[in-house]
Amino acid sequence: MQKSRPTPRTDDRTAQTAGTPPARGRGRPRAFDREAALTQATRLFWTKGYEATSIADLTEAMGIGSPSLYAAFGSKEALYVEALNHYRKSHEGLVWGRFFTADTAREAVMGLLMDSAAALTGCRGDIPRGCMVTLSAVGSEGHAELGEVVRSARASAVDILTERMARAVAEGEIPASVDLHALARFVQTVQAGMSILARDGAERAELEAVAEVAMLGWDARVGGRPAP
Amino acid sequence: MQKSRPTPRTDDRTAQTAGTPPARGRGRPRAFDREAALTQATRLFWTKGYEATSIADLTEAMGIGSPSLYAAFGSKEALYVEALNHYRKSHEGLVWGRFFTADTAREAVMGLLMDSAAALTGCRGDIPRGCMVTLSAVGSEGHAELGEVVRSARASAVDILTERMARAVAEGEIPASVDLHALARFVQTVQAGMSILARDGAERAELEAVAEVAMLGWDARVGGRPAP
DNA sequence: CTGTTTTTGTATCGATCGACACAGAAAGGC
DNA sequence: GCCTTTCTGTGTCGATCGATACAAAAACAG
Numbered sequence: 001m002q003k004s005r006p007t008p009r010t011d012d013r014t015a016q017t018a019g020t021p022p023a024r025g026r027g028r029p030r031a032f033d034r035e036a037a038l039t040q041a042t043r044l045f046w047t048k049g050y051e052a053t054s055i056a057d058l059t060e061a062m063g064i065g066s067p068s069l070y071a072a073f074g075s076k077e078a079l080y081v082e083a084l085n086h087y088r089k090s091h092e093g094l095v096w097g098r099f100f101t102a103d104t105a106r107e108a109v110m111g112l113l114m115d116s117a118a119a120l121t122g123c124r125g126d127i128p129r130g131c132m133v134t135l136s137a138v139g140s141e142g143h144a145e146l147g148e149v150v151r152s153a154r155a156s157a158v159d160i161l162t163e164r165m166a167r168a169v170a171e172g173e174i175p176a177s178v179d180l181h182a183l184a185r186f187v188q189t190v191q192a193g194m195s196i197l198a199r200d201g202a203e204r205a206e207l208e209a210v211a212e213v214a215m216l217g218w219d220a221r222v223g224g225r226p227a228p
Numbered sequence: 229m230q231k232s233r234p235t236p237r238t239d240d241r242t243a244q245t246a247g248t249p250p251a252r253g254r255g256r257p258r259a260f261d262r263e264a265a266l267t268q269a270t271r272l273f274w275t276k277g278y279e280a281t282s283i284a285d286l287t288e289a290m291g292i293g294s295p296s297l298y299a300a301f302g303s304k305e306a307l308y309v310e311a312l313n314h315y316r317k318s319h320e321g322l323v324w325g326r327f328f329t330a331d332t333a334r335e336a337v338m339g340l341l342m343d344s345a346a347a348l349t350g351c352r353g354d355i356p357r358g359c360m361v362t363l364s365a366v367g368s369e370g371h372a373e374l375g376e377v378v379r380s381a382r383a384s385a386v387d388i389l390t391e392r393m394a395r396a397v398a399e400g401e402i403p404a405s406v407d408l409h410a411l412a413r414f415v416q417t418v419q420a421g422m423s424i425l426a427r428d429g430a431e432r433a434e435l436e437a438v439a440e441v442a443m444l445g446w447d448a449r450v451g452g453r454p455a456p
Numbered sequence: 457c458t459g460t461t462t463t464t465g466t467a468t469c470g471a472t473c474g475a476c477a478c479a480g481a482a483a484g485g486c
Numbered sequence: 487g488c489c490t491t492t493c494t495g496t497g498t499c500g501a502t503c504g505a506t507a508c509a510a511a512a513a514c515a516g
Contacts, residue, residue, distance in 0.1 A: 070476075140280070182440075219448065256513050
């Protein structure tokens with residue numbers, strides 16, 4: 001029933017999902033920078049959310065016509081998924097960078113919360129306030145599939161935290177008696193709350209002070225500061 | 229220029245803003261329960277947010293026609309404001325109840341976080357998960373006026389927390405050296421984060437464990453548990 | 457009863473929503 | 487050169503958005 005043509009509906013040649021190299025096609029070349037357009041779309045979804053961002057908003061910000069948008073990204077939902085992935089690749093490092101290079105779990109969590117305080121308040125370049133993943137309510141807006149995407153993205157945070165703490169237990173930094181899941185949930189809660197305060201205009205110093213109090217809770221739970 | 233008639237556009241007779249008693253009017257009586265309809269509208273805005281909730285959704289849930297909605301509430305924005313006030317009056321007590329009756333600031337904050345863990349996960353009757361005020365992103369959706377309403381509602385939390393802690397300082401429960409604003413921001417952050425975790429399906433026990441760790445941070449900052 | 461006032465249901469308004477048809481334009485393949 | 491392929495700009499599709507016009511219906515005032 002399907003046409004003989006392989007129906008290359010949306011263009012993923014430059015998308016990160018394509019395994020093939022740039023592969024300059026045969027037809028008329030694209031007149032806009034796909035990456036730059038995706039960056040603009042990401043910023044728009046980030047600040048306004050999925051429902052409140054219209055195709056007209058997107059085409060204006062991206063500087064292209066709607067047919068170009070649909071040819072390059074497929075649909076509004078597909079564009080949102082790509083924008084979300086683009087966000088994670090280009091901005092999550094600002095928050096999780098020190099986490100993965102720290103020598104101890106305490107330094108990792110401390111770095112995560114401190115970098116969150118800076119990045120979420122827009123102190124790491126000209127970026128919107130708050131985390132796009134944390135603040136996305138697309139799941140409650142009637143888009144179940146998109147909601148599951150962002151929900152799983154949020155869930156990955158607690159997994160990463162738990163894994164790092166489990167390693168800390170194996171290395172003797174954290175006693176085996178500590179409830180790692182509760183501790184990970186605590187850190188996740190503080191970081192999520194930071195996004196809401198940041199969007200309401202909280203200062204970086206305020207969130208850093210919050211992070212310090214949170215680390216006092218960490219120390220009390222883990223059982224005293226690690227050896228200096 | 230305005231008509232001689234006082235133009236009683238929207239009907240606030242039964243609204244909480246009216247100072248006059250029920251005042252059964254002269255014309256055809258309203259066929260629906262304004263309070264019940266407002267409750268349904270509140271639930272819808274609560275779960276789906278402002279943008280994603282359409283007039284058609286509202287009229288269906290409220291069981292009325294759109295002219296009745298506009299005659300009784302004025303507009304979608306006005307209805308949202310009323311729904312927000314209705315929410316605060318009917319649901320915020322679930323979270324702030326023990327806070328105002330506690331003898332110490334520590335018990336107040338502990339009660340706030342513990343009751344939040346229960347209420348935000350829907351364990352206080354059949355209510356949506358998460359806080360309507362905390363999770364509202366209407367300000368980022370392009371509605372500046374509504375955004376300011378919810379933003380100020382969120383800001384009131386930190387004010388209440390700070391006031392209570394100042395009282396605790398005056399009563400000797402908290403040393404004067406403690407940064408009350410930072411402590412209030414910390415509690416606000418944890419409570420805000422709880423709403424996000426709750427909407428993603430976190431269990432009540434998980435959030436209670438988070439609250440316990442948060443209280444460890446409180447104790448470390450305030451300087452040891454109060455005398456038993 | 458008649459007149460006034462207010463609500464109700466139906467039907468609809470212009471604007472905007474996401475998405476696409478179509479033809480012209482710009483490239484490579486031959 | 488011509489053919490195929492792909493992208494771009496204009497225009498527009500049906501659906502839905504928030505918000506009303508209108509007249510019938512239901513109450514009170516006299």
